[in-house]
Amino acid sequence: MRFLVRVAAAAVTSLLAIGSAHALTVYSSVDEENAKKLLDAFSKATGVETQMVFLSSGPALSRIEAEKANPQADVWFGAPSENHILAKERGLTEPYVSQNAAALSDEFKDKEGYWHAIYTNPLAIGVRTDILESRKAPVPTSWEDLKNPAYKGLIQMPSPQSSGTAYALILTLIDERGEDGAFDYLKAINPNVQTYTQSGTAPSGALGVGETPLAIQFTPGFLKLADEGYPVQVVFPSEGVGYEVAAMSILKGAKNVDDAKKLVDWMTSADGQGALSATKTYFLPIRSDVSGGTGVPALDKIKLVSSDPKFAAENKKRLVERWTKDVLGQ
Incomplete structure (x- = not known):
């Protein structure tokens, strides 16, 4: 009987693994509440399922480095941009120039596409x-x-x-x-x-x-x-x-790189940036053509x-x- 229970448990585990195999796995250094708001909005807009693990900046970088030979996530979402510069220098991320990169000023993107900003404060x-x-x-x-x-x-x-x-x-x-x-x-x-x-x-x-x-x-x-x-x-x-700039990177060796690119594209789009205020994150958009909400000037009206x-x-x-x-x- 114990053998049958173990077999059944293993079967359920395998099914769960298969069910989540196609989900975009995100290591998030954005606080859990706001990360969930944004990732849920992304899933609703694109149909891409996500699963999130919250890790603050330092532990996230350490874990990504430790998993370098066998990445367990597709995207690092959040953490100040200088952390993503370190990840690039250590060969932990891969380049992708989003179709929306031209709408971002230089301080909100890596010119080679290794990271793109999410928001600024x-x-x-x-x-x-x-x-x-x-x-x-x-x-x-x-x-x-x-x-x-x-x-x-x-x-x-x-x-x-x-x-x-x-x-x-x-x-x-x-x-x-x-x-x-x-x-x-x-x-x-x-x-x-x-x-x-x-x-x-x-x-x-x-x-x-x-x-x-x-x-x-x-x-x-x-x-x-x-x-x-x-x-x-x-x-x-x-x-x-x-100001601080939170950024995102696609991890080198990501198993779900196509959906990772979709997240980068959506988050840097006018719709994705609009979600910052629509979901009440209170983060400011990085696009000058997107408002941060009622009473908040567009970023190009603020001297940074x-x-x-x-x-x-x-x-x-x-x-x-x-x-x-x-x-x-x-």
């Missing part, structure tokens, strides 16, 4: 307009405006000691003002900072409950609040903003500031230590 200032109005304080339009004494103790932003979001702000300011100018600026706004949060997304939470009227972080949290009806305005400072990934990696420890010393006075 620019930095922004989230503003509770009702609170500022009650204080008769203006809505800021620039980084420079945050020096206004009217904002004393009213700003929340992450700490670069624990948050990559805050480090992205430092890099943005260095690009705009030079290193000394960036730290002079951060020292100047320090009296206006209510608290430096440990989490990169905590400021938007504080904004939502009215704990602060001004918050600095990447945009999704602010866009979600605005969409839910909070009196929140998303301000992209006029000097320019840094690029940072050198090599400089960012090599100088992070030094710059964070300088922030601690110069800004916190420790």
Whole structure:
């Protein structure tokens, strides 16, 4: 009897394997909730079945490298683009130039087709307009405006000691003002900072409950609040903003490469990019002809500031230590 049970179990396992053999296998470094929204929309649009394994950026790259001789997935979906550059350099991905590549600016694709961007998240200032109005304080339009004494103790932003979001702000300011100018600026706004949060997304939470009227972080949290009806305005400072770019790559030796190409094509199409707002991911489209949703300007209306990934990696420890010393006075 035990033998028959084992045979039956093996048969079921084999059938499951056969049933999933044609599914597009995706290692996703996009958070599970939003990845499911996007992959479900892709399946609905194309008829391609997907199965997803969630892995954060570091573990995903390690697993892809470990499986290099026998890939267990077809696509790496998500993780900042610099991770996909590493995957390309290590021979873990294969090129495919999407038919939509021409619609993407250079920072959103590899010119040889080894990766294409999925979405971007620019930095922004989230503003509770009702609170500022009650204080008769203006809505800021620039980084420079945050020096206004009217904002004393009213700003929340992450700490670069624990948050990559805050480090992205430092890099943005260095690009705009030079290193000394960036730290002079951060020292100047320090009296206006209510608290430096440990989490990169905590400021938007504080904004939502009215704990602060001004918050600095990447945009999704602010866009979600605005969409839910909070009196929140998303301000992209006029000097320019840094941003993160999530990308996707087809893995070398992918067993389902045709459907992998379909995912790349769909995600970079106007329909795929439109799904970012339609499914309420609150990510910003990488195509300038696709809106991020109500109240969100198209990407070509936002001044974006690029940072050198090599400089960012090599100088992070030094710059964070300088922030601690110069800004916190420790």
